[in-house]
Amino acid sequence: MAIIVTGSSGLLGSALVKALRADGIRVVRLVRRAPQGADExxxxxxxxxxDPAALRGAQAVVHLAGAGIGDRRWTDDVKRELVRSRVEGTRTLVRALTELPDRPPTLLSASAIGYYGDTGDREVDETAPPGEGFLAREVVVPWEAETAPAEEAGIRVARLRTGLVLSGEGGMLAKILPIFKLGLGAPLGxxxxxxxWISIDDWVHAVLRILNGPEISGPVNLTAPRPVTNAEFTRTLGKALHRPTMPLAVPGFALRTAIGGFAEEGVLTGQRVLPRRLLESGHTFRHTCLSEALAAVL
Known part of the structure; x- marks a missing residue:
């Protein structure tokens, strides 16, 4: 039996595939090019x-595919692609799964804490309703809704609402490291x-826990138990790199001018999200303190 993974070439997918294979688990990657072996x-x-044959008899499916949220300015075309890549991909996968006579018992489908919108300093967990804005209402809500037919067909579905993943090899942290190494890091807005946030090791560890935890289903927040403000994140990253940070913040209008709509919903707004479902399941995080997580990934 195998675990099927989409989005396996991305930051999260590649780390998960490596961990699964290290545990001796056979992985089949769904790819959008000519397959290069029996594992694709x-x-x-x-x-x-x-190809339904690739899914037949699988142990589980982990669906991580989707266009990058913060890679480009949010033009109308890019926003359509952000929605389409998630909704159509999930719909195609779920339809194929539900039509199988021997369905995989488990589907883990990527999602995002953007579901909650801007929560200010209010703590939220998986029971909170969706917030407002493009990410919440036009991306995450319809994205998650596409998994409903799988649940109705008796498949255990976990929606992985992932926060800011800390890795030195990609994602937002890798993008801002050069600035901080120059001593030019500053609070935003x-x-x-x-x-x-969550370290890449903890993200993989949590996904493995969910794969092996039949009691975990529905929305699951993949975030560390101690979210921090952007100002605290800035100070802590500066200390981790032994570099000073700028005392003055980067104004919100400058960020909106530089990177457009993503600044408003991906940088200047925030979510104080708690991983209630993982903690209640007895899951243990390796990195609960931001300074420890940064030391590990750097």
């Missing part, structure tokens, strides 16, 4: 194409917005 199978979610 072609799919084209935009055209609804997928008010600096009071909460950033809910």
């Amino acid at each position: 199978s072609f799919w084209n979610p935009g055209k609804g194409l997928i 008010s600096g009071e917005q909460y950033w809910s």
Whole structure:
């Protein structure tokens, strides 16, 4: 039996595949190019194409595919792609799963804490309703809704609401490291917005726990138990790199001018998110303190 993974070439997917294979688990990667071996199978979610044989009898499916949220300015075309890549990909996969006579018992489907919108300093867990804004209402809500037919077909579904993943090899941290190494790191906007983070090791560890925890289903926040404000994140990263940080914050208007809509919803707003479902399941985080997590990933 195998675990099927989409989005396996991304930061999260590649780390998960490595960990699964290290545990001796066979992994089949769904790819959008010609397969290069027995551990790959072609799919084209935009055209609804997928080989059911690749899914048949699988132990579980981990669906991580989707266009990068913060890679480009949010033009109208980019926003459509952000929605389409998630909704169509999930729809194609779920449709194929529900049509199988021997369905995989488990589906872990990527999601994001953008679901909660701007929570200010209010703590939220998986029971909170969706917030407002493009990410919450137009991306995450319809994205998660596409998994409903799998649940109705008797598949255990966990929606992985992931926060800011800390890794020196990619993601937001890798993008801002050069600036901080020059001693030019600074708070963004008010600096009071909460950033809910998780180390890459803890993200993989949590996903493995969910795969092996039949009692865990529904939305699951993949964030460390101690979110921090952007100002605290800035200070802590500066200390981790032994570099000073700038006393003045980068104004919100400057960020909006530089990176457009992503600044408003991905940088200047915040979510103070708690991983209630993981903690109640008895899951233990390796890194609960930001300074320890940064030391590990750097």
